[in-house]
Structures are given as structure tokens and as C-alpha cells.
Amino acid sequence: MEELRNIPFGKPVMGEPEQAAVLQVMAGGILVHGPKTEEFEQSFAAWTGAPHAVAVSSCTAGMHLVYFALGIGAGDEVIVPAQTHAATAHAVELAGARAVFVDAENATGNIDVDAIAAAVTPRTRAIAVVHYLGVPVDMEAVNAVARHHGLLVVEDCALAVGTQIGGQHAGLSGDVGCFSFYPVKHMTTAEGGIVLTRDAALAQKLKLLRAFGVDRHMGQRATPGEYDVVALGFNYRMSEIEAAIGIEQVKRLDGFLARRRANYRVLRVALARLKSVELFSTDGGESESAYCLSMLLPEELAERRKDIIASLKAQGVGTSIYYPRPVPAMTYYREKYGTRPGDFPVAERISRCSIALPVGPHLAEDDMFYIAAAIERSLAQLG
Structure with a gap:
């Protein structure tokens, strides 16, 4: 066996440019409502091709802010994929609306687009889609359903920085x-998120509501301390320190994504020869963000997943699970809505059988061969 390596599942890649940017902000004394946030919004908008970008304190905050700004609340329903992070549904619930869950599709883990229409009721106001692990949802089909029923479409892009759909981001x-910049994502601002939209009026409303509904911020006030509150809002701002980090990270995004996609393809080829695991029908190509590579164990090995993960950890390979349970099977949602085992069979299988493997830019292609060999050893240990 070769020398033991340390391969964490995720690790932010930051260096002197980010450190210098943070120190510059600290020396300047403006920590919120400053020029760095606006510069970051402009740089991420330019990189994605978005007309408007609104920086926020997290992706969850961004989604909640969007529903609030769009007037979605009590008595309304939003269709949500069962296979996602709880935040996708939490944002709906925090707005006072009801999350209506739809199962995943086998091929990609994305929402089963063919099942969305059947979930629409007279109370449905929006469809939330998640590009699961950065693989694009069939947005043409989703938008067709949305247009037919007059619904809004909210894209949870927490794992989709770099994902392309029909020639656009x-x-x-x-x-x-709505995007996430949590430390292990494609890029980071330490913590934070951003909302993209083509709607100029909505972008302005989001900027107002992310900061209490205050009409004038410090730099805009003729008299210090004098302002008005024109709407109910939140404290969902991004700090200048976070924005400064983000500006530097955007400059490195193309390189980050190239490394992720290359790692993904190498690891996928290495794992494809293992008959005891199944892979989603994605290849980490240019249309995907290649967040991680999730392999599926056969049902007969699902109960041994903890053993496999422990074996990989002992060999220095970090892993994760996306996600440990479908959201409607989580205690809060199960107790609130009375969901039962078998209600979302595809999402349940993915949650039960999957192990997520690292492909981030903190790793080299040679690490992918090490990971594959470690998996082969771990499976062999099960007999």
C-alpha cells in the first residue's frame, strides 16, 4: 500500500491575494455598505453573464429574501425537490408557505421533471429547482410547466457555480x-451568497429588503443617522470583508472549475471499472460544475456504508453524503407533513446508498487514482 495521504472532502483554496484584500478592507474602516460589496456583485454578474446580482449573507438568506420579496407566504405552496439540502425547503417554510416535495430522477438525482405538473395545485406559486451536485436540471421542461400554470421559477444553485444551461449560466x-459561497463550495466568501436575476426592479427590491428596508445607507445620508424605513426587511447583508474575498475568488474561478472537471473525469473513469458501484449518468463536462462525484452502492452494501466510509477515512480519504435523508424524511418535515418511508423512493435510495467523493481544486489528478484504489480496497475488505 502506498504512503497514506490526507485528502479532505473540501477545502477552501485561498492565498495572499485574499489575505491582502481582507487587510485592505480592515485598514479602510468600512466593513458594511461599502464599495467592495458592489464590486463583488459586478464581478460575479460579469462572470456569469447576469444583468443583476445582489450579494447576501448566505444562499438560504437569498432564497428566503426572494420568496418574501415576491409576496409568497401563508396559504401558498412551492414545489421543492425531495433530494436537496434542508435549506431549499426551509426558505419556503420561513416565508410562511408550504413545501410540496417531488421525488428525484434516477439518472442524475435532479428533481423528476415529469412529476412536477402532478404536484401543482391552485395554491402553487413557484417551482424551486436544485441543480443537484451541479448537474443542470432540464429547465426547458420546468419552464414549460411554469408558463402553463403561471408559476415563478427559483433556481437553487448552491452547487452550480459554473453550470451551463442552453448556453447561459x-x-x-x-x-x-441563488448561490452559496460556503467554504467548501466552488468559491468562497468565508460565508455568503448571491442572487442573480434579469429583473431590474426585483434586484432593487432585494437590495432594499436585505438591509431592513432602509431607504438610505450611511454613504447616502446627507445628515448622519437620518433615514427612513420604507419596507419590512431583514439583516441579510454581505460584509465588505466577505466581498473582498469574493472578488479575488472570482478571478480564480475558471482555474478552479478546470481542475474540478479534470479531476471528476479521471475519477469517474477509474471508478467505472468497479462493478460493485453505480455512477450517475453525468460526465463532469463543461455544462456541469463538477462539485463532487457521488457513487451509489448496491442495496446489499447500503447497510455497510458506514464501514466503507470509515475505511476510506482510515486511508486518508474524506467523504460526505448528499444528502443523509430526503428532506421530507427529516424529523421536522416528517412530523409536520406526515411523510412515510416509500413516499420518495428514488431520493430515499440515493440518500441510503450514496457516498460523495472529493474532486475539488485542492486536489491533483494523482489523488483521484489514490481515491479509486482506496475505494477498491475498502470494498474488498467487505468480502
């Missing part, structure tokens, strides 16, 4: 797209 096919 993810987040621009629906009405809004």
Missing part, C-alpha cells in the same frame, strides 16, 4: 438564481 433560466 445556471440561475438565469428561471426568475432568480
